[in-house]
Every structure is written in structure tokens, then in C-alpha cells.
Amino acid sequence: MLFVRDVDRCTRFYREVLGFREVHRLPGAAFLRAAESHNDHDLGLFQVGPDAGDSPAGRGTVGLYHLAWAVSTLSDLAEHERRLRAVGALVGASDHVTTKALYAKDPDGLEFEVSWLVPLDRVTEAMRAAVTTRPLDLDAEIRRWGADLVGMA
DSSP, X not given: OEEESOHHHHHHHHHHTTOOEEEEEETTEEEEEOTTOOSSOSEEEEEOOTTOOOOOBTTTBOSOOOXXXXXXXXXXXXXXXXXXXXXXXXXXXXXOSSEEEEEEEOTTOOEEEEEEEOOGGGOOHHHHHTOOOEEOOHHHHXXXXXXXXXXXX
């Protein structure tokens, strides 16, 4: 569950930018499912109003740092990067060796991650030992793994 200022605005963002589908609506709440998910819902949005303050989680209080969703292929990740960049939501991109990740913020400034995971049968012991954080070169990763290799979900 995410508490948001405006459920309609956030629902639009998650639908139009990230490809979520709205599966259920209540007054002041929406339940969304990620594009390739078969879950009942992956995200619940609950409206708290325009005067709500920003979340201080991680800056002196406990709370959720960010949500994360996996995509199937690097071409999917590249498409998410294009859409997130187009709306000014992309705030970072990291290569964690076995995970390729985009970081972005929704309309209320809540951070989330969209990632592609190297298929388990392609992960070597050397890769596991080298897990770190470095800048993501998505074009280089597509050349290495191919645009349509299905990652671990």
C-alpha cells in the first residue's frame, strides 16, 4: 500500500508510464497490477489529500525505502527508461552485476525500482563475488545479453 496525495494522478502515472492495469477501485483507493503479473494486485494506492507531507522514511524514521518490480527483458527495461526519462521521473540507473536497475520517483516523490535480473543459469560464482554498484550502460548490457533474453523474475 502507498499513501498518496491524489489517487487519480498516481493511478494515471503507474498506468501510463509503467504499464500497470487498474483492477479495482474504491472511493479514494485504487488497486493496480503490474503488466505481466498474475497477482490479485501489486500496488494499492490510498488517497490522503493534497496537504500530506513528504515521507521522512530513511531520513531519521523507519519505513519503506522503495518498491521494486522486475521486467522480463532488457528491451523492456530500455522502454521503461525511455518512458521514465520522458516524464522526468528517472533519478538513477545502476548495474549491480546480476541486476540491472532503474530508479525513479512517482508524482509524490516515492522512489521505486524497475529491474532486470540476469537469468540464474547465467550467473557465475565470479559474478556473485563481484556484486557491487556501478553506473548502468544499458546499451552495453543489451549487446552482452541480448534485448530479448528473459531474465529471472
